[in-house]
Amino acid sequence: KKSWLSWLKRKNNFPNLLVVIFLVSIGYLLYANLGRDALFDWDEGIYAELGRQLLLTKNILVSFWNGAPWLEKPPGIAWVSALGISLAGETALGARLLMPLFALYTLGVVYRLGTHLGTWRHGLIAMGVLATFNLFLGRTRAVNTDMPLLASITTTMLFLLENRPAWWVALSVFGGVWFKGIAGLLSIIIAFPLMLHKSKQYILSTIIHSALFILPWHTYAYFMYHGEFTTPYFLEQVLRRATAQIEFHFENRWYYFTYLWENLGLGVILVSAVGVISLLARRSSRYLLWWVLIPLAIFTLAKTRLFWYILPIYPALALLIAEAIGRWQESKTNRRVVSILAVGICCQAIMVTSRSVEIHKLTAPTSDRLHVAQELGKLQLGTLAVLVPPSERLAEALLPSVARLTSSFRYGGMPSVPFYYQGSVEFYYDVDKFRALWESNHSFISLIAQDDAKLVPPNYKILVTTPTYLGIAREAK
Structure with missing residues (x-):
C-alpha cells in the first residue's frame, strides 16, 4: 500500500492516472455497440463506400464512390474507413472502427493544452467539459472528417505551445488537409497568434515542410483529372460554399450564434465569458480568443452554414471554462475544491457520454x-x-x-x-x-x-x- 501511494505522488502520477481512467471509460462507451445503428446519410454512407471501394480498387491516392472517382477531399477518410473494414468486415462497425480513436486522442491533447493554462486541474476540467458537448459527442462515433480536423487543430496548437520542431507542426497541418481538404488549413489560421511568437526561420521551415507534405497529392490529382478535380475540390467545396447558399441550406446570418445559444445554453456561455475576462486580466493565453472568434467569423460570413462547421471552436470553449474554474487555486483549500470540481466534471462527462451513445440500447432497426x-x-x-x-x-x-x-x-x-x-x-x-x-x-x-x-x-x-x-x-x- 505504501509503494502504491508513493507511486501516485511521484511525478504527478495521480493526475495521469485520472486521465487514463477517464479516457478508458470514455473509450469503452464510444466503442459499446458501435455497429448497432445503420450508417446515416449523408456523410457516413459516402465515406464508408470510399473505404469499401479502396479495398476493391487498391488505389490509395484517389477515392472512388460507386465505381467513379470521388475528388471532393483527399483520401484520408477513405484510408481510415478501409482499414476498419479490413479489420471488422464490410459493416457499419468496420467503417466506424477507428473513428473513436480520433475523439480520444483529441481529448488527450485538450488535457495537455489545459495544463498550459496553469495546472493539471485545468487540463482535467477542459477535457471533461469537451466530452459533455453534444456536438462533439455526436461526431465521436460516426464516420466523418470533422473529428480528424479537430485532432489536427488541437495538435497544431499543442506543438506550437511546446516548441516542437517545425516539421511536426507542418505534419499536423497536413493531417487536417489530408482529411478535410483546403478547409484543413483552418488549423494554421487558428494557430496564427502562436506563430507570431516564432522566429522567421521557424515560420519559413513550417511553410516549406507544409508545402512538401501537402502539394504532391494535389499536384498528382490535378494532372490526372484537371477540371474533374478542381471543380468539386476547390470551386464547389470552397468557393461555392463560401459565396452561395447551396442545397437548401438557407440559414440566416446569425445561424451559428443561435445554434450556440440553443446547443450550449446560457450557463456555458457565461462561464466561457468569465474565462475570457480572466485571460484578459492576466494577459495570458489570449490565443484562445482568436481560436473562438476567427472560425466563428469565417463560418458566419460564408453563405452555406451547417451546424457541425462550428465544431472547431469547441475545444477553445472548453479551455475557457477551465480557465474560469481553475483560476481559483491561490490556497490549498481552493485547490482541493477545484480538484473535486475537476473530477466531478469528468464523472459528469462519462454519464453524458453514456446517455449520448444509448449504452443500454442493444439493437436498432435498419431502414x-x-x-x-x-x-x-x-x-x-x-x-x-x-x-x-x-x-x-x-x-x-x-x-x-x-x-x-x-x-x-x-x-x-x-x-x-x-x-x-x-x-x-x-x-x-x-x-x-x-x-x-x-x-x-x-x-x-x-x-x-x-x-x-x-x-x-x-x-x-x-x-x-x-x-x-x-x-x-x-x-x-
Whole structure:
C-alpha cells in the first residue's frame, strides 16, 4: 500500500492516472455497440463506400464512390474507413472502427493544452467539459472528417505551445488537409497568434515542410483529372460554399450564434465569458480568443452554414471554462475544491457520454431501403437500378441551378445504398428513363419506393418487400 501511494505522488502520477481512467471509460462507451445503428446519410454512407471501394480498387491516392472517382477531399477518410473494414468486415462497425480513436486522442491533447493554462486541474476540467458537448459527442462515433480536423487543430496548437520542431507542426497541418481538404488549413489560421511568437526561420521551415507534405497529392490529382478535380475540390467545396447558399441550406446570418445559444445554453456561455475576462486580466493565453472568434467569423460570413462547421471552436470553449474554474487555486483549500470540481466534471462527462451513445440500447432497426439493398446484394445480380423516391425527385426539380453542386444529385438522396448493396448502383431521377429501362430486352433488379410501384410496368417479380420500399426484378423477354 505504501509503494502504491508513493507511486501516485511521484511525478504527478495521480493526475495521469485520472486521465487514463477517464479516457478508458470514455473509450469503452464510444466503442459499446458501435455497429448497432445503420450508417446515416449523408456523410457516413459516402465515406464508408470510399473505404469499401479502396479495398476493391487498391488505389490509395484517389477515392472512388460507386465505381467513379470521388475528388471532393483527399483520401484520408477513405484510408481510415478501409482499414476498419479490413479489420471488422464490410459493416457499419468496420467503417466506424477507428473513428473513436480520433475523439480520444483529441481529448488527450485538450488535457495537455489545459495544463498550459496553469495546472493539471485545468487540463482535467477542459477535457471533461469537451466530452459533455453534444456536438462533439455526436461526431465521436460516426464516420466523418470533422473529428480528424479537430485532432489536427488541437495538435497544431499543442506543438506550437511546446516548441516542437517545425516539421511536426507542418505534419499536423497536413493531417487536417489530408482529411478535410483546403478547409484543413483552418488549423494554421487558428494557430496564427502562436506563430507570431516564432522566429522567421521557424515560420519559413513550417511553410516549406507544409508545402512538401501537402502539394504532391494535389499536384498528382490535378494532372490526372484537371477540371474533374478542381471543380468539386476547390470551386464547389470552397468557393461555392463560401459565396452561395447551396442545397437548401438557407440559414440566416446569425445561424451559428443561435445554434450556440440553443446547443450550449446560457450557463456555458457565461462561464466561457468569465474565462475570457480572466485571460484578459492576466494577459495570458489570449490565443484562445482568436481560436473562438476567427472560425466563428469565417463560418458566419460564408453563405452555406451547417451546424457541425462550428465544431472547431469547441475545444477553445472548453479551455475557457477551465480557465474560469481553475483560476481559483491561490490556497490549498481552493485547490482541493477545484480538484473535486475537476473530477466531478469528468464523472459528469462519462454519464453524458453514456446517455449520448444509448449504452443500454442493444439493437436498432435498419431502414427499409437499406434492408432491401442489403437483401438484393446477397443475390449478386449485377447493377442495381434505383428509382429515387418522390421526395428526392421533387428536390431535384425545385433546386435552382445556382444552388447546385455537381454532386448534389449524384447520391440519389441515399448514399448508403451502394455500401449495403456492395455492388454498382445506378440512380434514376427521370421516371421516363426508368420506364424505358423496363422496355429494354435485358434482365435487371431494382429498388423502388412502394408509392412508385404504379409507375412500373406490371411484368416484375418482387424479391424483397417492406412497408416503404420494394426490391423487384425484371427478366429478359
